[in-house]
Amino acid sequence: MEVPALRGLSIEIGRGEHVAVMGPSGSGKSTFLHLAGALDRPTKGRVLIEGRDPNRMSDEELSRLRNELIGFVFQTFNLIPRLTALENVMLPLMIKGVNGEKRVGRAREALELVGLARRINHRPTELSGGEQQRVAIARAIVTNPRIILADEPTGNLDSASAAEVVELLTKLNREFGVTLVVVTHNPEAAAPARRIVKIRDGVVYEEN
Template sequence: MIFGSPLIVNNTLKVTKSFYYRRSPRDLGVSLSLEFPAIKFENVWKIYRMGAVEVPALRGLNIEIKRGEHVAVMGPSGSGKSTFLHLAGALDKPTRGRVLIEGKDPSKLSDKELSMLRNRYIGFVFQTFNLIPRLTALENVMLPLVLRGIDGAERIKRAREALEQVGLGHRINHRPTEMSGGEQQRVAIARAIVTNPRIILADEPTGNLDSASAAEVVDLLTKLNRDLGITLVVVTHNPETASPAQRIVKIRDGVIYEEN
């Protein structure tokens, strides 16, 4: 199924037909169902051990995030919000309970299937940009495609288009040290969307940015969600970063105490 691709023109996200498309689950080898919510937590506990002491990060969490929804998860440091994101992205497993990603339980997948799930269905954006300093913007964005075995010419084409989506088509040959913090985060977003994910998980995506750059990143993520229907989950402590979300979920001590 073909979708439009967003391009920033005069600070406005436009939609073209050249880039963004979705393959069916069968094409990608992991059977995900479009009938289920994007993410669902069922009585999820995550307990860490510190010596003989058990420290619960999440305590019986229940939440359902619909496909195409924009959800912000807020909470103070140590509230469990980053643990929630790691579980939602299949980067960790719950101690008890069940996490479902579009109906699929990551704990039941083989290592190969799990890697495929993360690489092809989920895009990650972190507070630290995690760009490789010696690589250009284009080369950084191509990395997920290298892991997928996409050939060189196709990798370059898709990475260029992803950078154009985030308004950095003119910076493809620049290295991270030659870009501002806001530009580096936009490169990270381009890397997250280059595989055409169904879900974007963003962990404090504006935490290292000044207020102007933060507003640009929030606007970009929001428009990707709105214009392309990508499920967007943003973990943040910043009310301004959370404000565009359709739903704000507040976590404290590993439990949801407010939702609006």
């Protein structure tokens, strides 16, 4: 049986915006985010990222677009367990072909920016949830993406760590002009957004 996850949903997000996407479980928030970040292809409809249609790109162009333009942050952090924080953050740079020395320098800078300069040689299991998410954010920003897409970034965190992560993401938007889209159930995570889009049954039902 076909289950349409989104139906007639239309969202336009401008450069530098900070948008929160909210809605009940199963309403299509993750589907929307995956389409917006070209992690999935739509069966119908169209996605344009900076005016370009990912559906018309080769797999190689698509991975370059994701690697260079977009940083993803997930609820479950998605760090590689056997790698240290530094190695996890270096990964996107390896994929991009940045040379070894530069890789280390830029990964260190990203970890400093998220406040983890003293944890770079720790593995994920040796870090708290909040620290793991900050490593994931460092990994998302190490390539200087213009867009950050975060799916429930505070969903697995206690309220203090959640507040830190929200503050950090907000800072990336305010200070560095990164376009930020945060899918969340958490009103506190949505609060700093300048625009809140509410989705239900695959359509936008409220915007403010």
